[in-house]
Amino acid sequence: MPDKVLRMTRSEASGRGLRPVMLAIAGDSAAGKTTLTKGLVEALGEERCTSICVDDYHAFDREERKSKPFTPLHPDCNYLDIMEQHLQLLALGRPILKPVYDHTTGTFTRPAYVEPREFVIIEGLHPLSTKLARACFDVTVFLDPPEEIRHQWKIDRDCAKRGYAPEQVIADLERREPESAAHIRPQRKYADIVARFAPIATRNDPPDTPLSAELMLRPTIRHPSLSQIPTDDNRTAMHLKILRDSDGTPTDCLHVHGHATTEAARGVEKAIWAELDVPGGPPQSLGRITDDRRSEPLAITQLILLFHLLSLREGVR
Amino acid sequence: MPDKVLRMTRSEASGRGLRPVMLAIAGDSAAGKTTLTKGLVEALGEERCTSICVDDYHAFDREERKSKPFTPLHPDCNYLDIMEQHLQLLALGRPILKPVYDHTTGTFTRPAYVEPREFVIIEGLHPLSTKLARACFDVTVFLDPPEEIRHQWKIDRDCAKRGYAPEQVIADLERREPESAAHIRPQRKYADIVARFAPIATRNDPPDTPLSAELMLRPTIRHPSLSQIPTDDNRTAMHLKILRDSDGTPTDCLHVHGHATTEAARGVEKAIWAELDVPGGPPQSLGRITDDRRSEPLAITQLILLFHLLSLREGVR
Numbered sequence: 001m002p003d004k005v006l007r008m009t010r011s012e013a014s015g016r017g018l019r020p021v022m023l024a025i026a027g028d029s030a031a032g033k034t035t036l037t038k039g040l041v042e043a044l045g046e047e048r049c050t051s052i053c054v055d056d057y058h059a060f061d062r063e064e065r066k067s068k069p070f071t072p073l074h075p076d077c078n079y080l081d082i083m084e085q086h087l088q089l090l091a092l093g094r095p096i097l098k099p100v101y102d103h104t105t106g107t108f109t110r111p112a113y114v115e116p117r118e119f120v121i122i123e124g125l126h127p128l129s130t131k132l133a134r135a136c137f138d139v140t141v142f143l144d145p146p147e148e149i150r151h152q153w154k155i156d157r158d159c160a161k162r163g164y165a166p167e168q169v170i171a172d173l174e175r176r177e178p179e180s181a182a183h184i185r186p187q188r189k190y191a192d193i194v195a196r197f198a199p200i201a202t203r204n205d206p207p208d209t210p211l212s213a214e215l216m217l218r219p220t221i222r223h224p225s226l227s228q229i230p231t232d233d234n235r236t237a238m239h240l241k242i243l244r245d246s247d248g249t250p251t252d253c254l255h256v257h258g259h260a261t262t263e264a265a266r267g268v269e270k271a272i273w274a275e276l277d278v279p280g281g282p283p284q285s286l287g288r289i290t291d292d293r294r295s296e297p298l299a300i301t302q303l304i305l306l307f308h309l310l311s312l313r314e315g316v317r
Numbered sequence: 318m319p320d321k322v323l324r325m326t327r328s329e330a331s332g333r334g335l336r337p338v339m340l341a342i343a344g345d346s347a348a349g350k351t352t353l354t355k356g357l358v359e360a361l362g363e364e365r366c367t368s369i370c371v372d373d374y375h376a377f378d379r380e381e382r383k384s385k386p387f388t389p390l391h392p393d394c395n396y397l398d399i400m401e402q403h404l405q406l407l408a409l410g411r412p413i414l415k416p417v418y419d420h421t422t423g424t425f426t427r428p429a430y431v432e433p434r435e436f437v438i439i440e441g442l443h444p445l446s447t448k449l450a451r452a453c454f455d456v457t458v459f460l461d462p463p464e465e466i467r468h469q470w471k472i473d474r475d476c477a478k479r480g481y482a483p484e485q486v487i488a489d490l491e492r493r494e495p496e497s498a499a500h501i502r503p504q505r506k507y508a509d510i511v512a513r514f515a516p517i518a519t520r521n522d523p524p525d526t527p528l529s530a531e532l533m534l535r536p537t538i539r540h541p542s543l544s545q546i547p548t549d550d551n552r553t554a555m556h557l558k559i560l561r562d563s564d565g566t567p568t569d570c571l572h573v574h575g576h577a578t579t580e581a582a583r584g585v586e587k588a589i590w591a592e593l594d595v596p597g598g599p600p601q602s603l604g605r606i607t608d609d610r611r612s613e614p615l616a617i618t619q620l621i622l623l624f625h626l627l628s629l630r631e632g633v634r
Binding site for chain 2: 057059061079081082085089094095096097099107108109110111113
């Protein structure tokens, strides 16, 4: 890690009146936001990161929601005005008193005093849903897995960690679908990076092959120069092509193959890291899904985000 | 009440981008802040007022405070930065998500979404303790009863409503005294109005005589013209004199006598009300201490505050 080069303690940062680098990771429930965030925080160092989930701005607790005609996906179910306020405050380097929603009990508990460190990572259902909220971020990501994969992730997680039965989760997904379409998926168009983890449809890889990543790198921010990276040695790990975005503007689209060899993937990682002009190699914590599962496409996605965070930090020094 | 003349619904106010009139009522624990506030809210109408207590910005719950070297009176025991933030937001007409501290259990509960209405009344231990907080108010009051009276009020209240024994309250008052001196009483100098409810030392009134009020009306804001109000009919109810404030500046000092007849007191109330140029007479709810106890000095104090609130509201229309 480039700790020696880029480390700056919070008090130094405050003393200089620096504002943090703000990253949004938006996406539907169980789209992979927390997994993506964890690897970034570990790579940057917890002492330099503030990572919060903005799904705690619910206006109603679980009991109250039962009598409401909407799910937590609906803007009216959330204090989005307070979320905007808190994002602005964090972006200005100011502390907030964040509401805390306990997913286990479905109730609100003691709020948390949160101070922004050098890097603020905001994940949630709604961070890109309003203009004022979007204006608070330096880099924005939308996680866009195929719905059948996301559904399976949600069933797995909600049953394992939040005490639901599979039928409950499936019913919940159905109930949420119209609001996903109306309020969550529209945020995709505001992201600088759209990341989609999925198997490659045209291949017949064995089931334990890591998911491939398709990254839409929109020209709304300056991305690392990736066009020279695929070489004869690592071309199996990724390829880059330009295409037209749905609105007609040219965009880069990076494919990172889950079936590539670790060696080829590591070659790509080193090449991206070299762009940053920081000593040492890419952080080892990237790509971790669970303690014993690793994905090179995830590592490369995180590396590109790390590139943005670190180069923006340099920019504000 | 002048409801027809001055009523404006919240949505009208928001639509016009109006900011609320902000009143601070500062003072030590059990100084009478809530009693003063209640009469104002009732007179103005609940639908036009937002009244909050800013003693909920504790950084620690009751259990955690046991191991701390300070009481809730100490700035370090509170998130005064968050309090400042919330006061600024309210002053700009924006909502806040306010922390809620449960005095019964000594723990934090679900925060409350609070929108500023036309009049925002902020009471608490610390509202005048920082420059940024003070800048949020249009009118500031400090309640300054003699310590022996405040101690008795605190014993009565904490035993009746918060489940303490008298010895506990007395021990608490002793423990708090150095921090009262260091952090609460210094706020007195920043108030536009200092109100002191006390018996008149030179008289020997029967024990059920209402306390008299001594109101220091500092020239930091424009007060109603009171110099013509004492007439032959009501001179027993109050008198006004100018004196030098502790910093040497001239100030008005209004004495309102608890021993005056209701008739004389009502004469004064009508005369102050006439200054406002609003139809109808002064609100009947002023001066109420409990359901069956009334104090004309309290009513006159509230009337002067009402004068300020209503004339400022007119000013922003």
